Amino acid sequence: MINLEDKLGLPLSLDEETYQVSFGEGVPVVEPGVRTLKAIYPVTRDEEPDGPPILYWMYRDVCRPEDREKLRPDRLRFDLSVFVPAKLGSELLKSSGHFHPLVPGFPISYPELYEVVHGQATFILQKVNNICARPQDLVVEDVIVLEVQAGQKAMMPPDYGHVTVNTGAEPLVTVNWVCTDFTSHYYSVEQMRGFAYYLLAGEPPALERNPMYREAPPARYAVPADVPELGLISGRPVYTECVRSPNKFAFVREPQKYMEEMWAALAFEV
Numbered sequence: 001m002i003n004l005e006d007k008l009g010l011p012l013s014l015d016e017e018t019y020q021v022s023f024g025e026g027v028p029v030v031e032p033g034v035r036t037l038k039a040i041y042p043v044t045r046d047e048e049p050d051g052p053p054i055l056y057w058m059y060r061d062v063c064r065p066e067d068r069e070k071l072r073p074d075r076l077r078f079d080l081s082v083f084v085p086a087k088l089g090s091e092l093l094k095s096s097g098h099f100h101p102l103v104p105g106f107p108i109s110y111p112e113l114y115e116v117v118h119g120q121a122t123f124i125l126q127k128v129n130n131i132c133a134r135p136q137d138l139v140v141e142d143v144i145v146l147e148v149q150a151g152q153k154a155m156m157p158p159d160y161g162h163v164t165v166n167t168g169a170e171p172l173v174t175v176n177w178v179c180t181d182f183t184s185h186y187y188s189v190e191q192m193r194g195f196a197y198y199l200l201a202g203e204p205p206a207l208e209r210n211p212m213y214r215e216a217p218p219a220r221y222a223v224p225a226d227v228p229e230l231g232l233i234s235g236r237p238v239y240t241e242c243v244r245s246p247n248k249f250a251f252v253r254e255p256q257k258y259m260e261e262m263w264a265a266l267a268f269e270v
């Protein structure tokens, strides 16, 4: 069993053989949703690639009841996901990828804050001209590759769709704070067979352009940076920080007020 408590801030552990999460005292058990191999076929590089029958488990709204009550007015939800260390054909195992809708009354979409609790991840972020555009009208405006180690945070700024890739030999455990007000968009990702770049297995893993997109800018590489005013401090669990200071996490719900601070969470290679 892998004890997740130090990095997570909740007494959970992970069985590295079955990938199932055990919930410790004071945290109600959550039944996970699963992403199966077949369900991800629309967004893989290879047609119907080999892979494990279940790619990842999604535990939604993991929370101590007293913390959920405290955070209810903030409209924040805390989720946990477990990704198998494996390949999807020629690709490293990944999430489906999705975009978020616009914040009502503002021309930007909801952001999301991830943290890697165990293992290592690469997040591929992409911004497009219109998440509902037909394939021939879809323009990729920016691509960011964010490499994240255990204990580090991963900011998904407004307007950037995102895919999580397990780049390590261990199971990957991620958590995220997200606003409860919306559901994600999968449409443009599915009709384009994924994002503009795939991350292929290899030493080191290599980016490959998805030929469904007519063009795409070169990827920009970034790593996480601390932003204490948003509660983002390496090694300190975002669960604990948010429960202690929910106001610091208002950017999840009202990103229009915190654009500069959110972008400070990404340190770009020059």
Ligand SMILES: [Fe+2]
Pocket: 098, 099, 100, 112, 162, 184
């Ligand atoms: Fe998301």
